[in-house]
Amino acid sequence: MSRARLLDRGGCAVAAVLLAGATLALAGGRSKGNPQAGRKLYNDKCIVCHKPDGSGGVKLTGNPTPDWRDSARMADPTHDDAALRDCILNGRPASGMPVWPKQGLKRGQVEDLIAYIRTFSAPPKPKK
Numbered sequence: 001m002s003r004a005r006l007l008d009r010g011g012c013a014v015a016a017v018l019l020a021g022a023t024l025a026l027a028g029g030r031s032k033g034n035p036q037a038g039r040k041l042y043n044d045k046c047i048v049c050h051k052p053d054g055s056g057g058v059k060l061t062g063n064p065t066p067d068w069r070d071s072a073r074m075a076d077p078t079h080d081d082a083a084l085r086d087c088i089l090n091g092r093p094a095s096g097m098p099v100w101p102k103q104g105l106k107r108g109q110v111e112d113l114i115a116y117i118r119t120f121s122a123p124p125k126p127k128k
C-alpha cells in the first residue's frame with residue numbers, strides 16, 4: 001500500500017473516532033439543554049398529552065402519560081435523561097407518543113425539552 005493511502009486511512013480513522021465521541025456525548029448522559037427554551041416548545045407541542053404541569057394521566061391507547069411531578073419516579077435510573085431522550089427521539093407508537101424528529105424537532109430542542117421536563121420534579125425553592 002502506498003504511503004499516501006496509509007495516511008489517508010489514518011485521517012479517516014481519526015475522523016471516525018471524533019464523530020463517535022460527538023455522537024456518544026449526544027446519545028448518553030444528562031441533558032445540558034436550556035429549560036426556558038424547552039418551556040416554550042413544551043407549551044406549544046406537549047401539553048395536550050402531558051398537561052401544563054407535567055402531571056400527565058392522559059390515556060389514548062396503551063400507556064397513559066406519566067406524572068413528571070413524582071420526584072421518586074423521576075429519580076429512578078429507568079427514567080434518566082437517556083430514557084427520556086430515547087422516548088422523544090423514537091416515540092412510543094403503541095401509546096400514541098409521537099416520533100418527534102419526524103415532526104421537525106431538532107436534537108438541541110429535544111435537550112431543551114428534557115431540561116424543562118426535569119423542572120416538574122425539582123425540589124421546591126426554599127421560601128423566603
Ligand code: HEC
Nearest residue numbers: 045046049063064065066079084087088092095096097113
Ligand atoms: C399525542 C399525545 C402526546 C403528545 C402530543 C406528546 N406525548 Fe410524550 N408521551 C405520550 C404517551 C402516551 C407517553 C407514554 C408512553 C409509554 O409509556 O408507553 C409519553 C411519554 C413521553 C416520555 C417518556 C416519559 C417518562 O417519564 O417515561 C417523554 C420524555 C415524552 N413523552 C416527551 C414528550 C415531549 C417532549 C412532547 C412534546 C414535544 C410530547 N411528549 C408530546 C403522549 C404524547
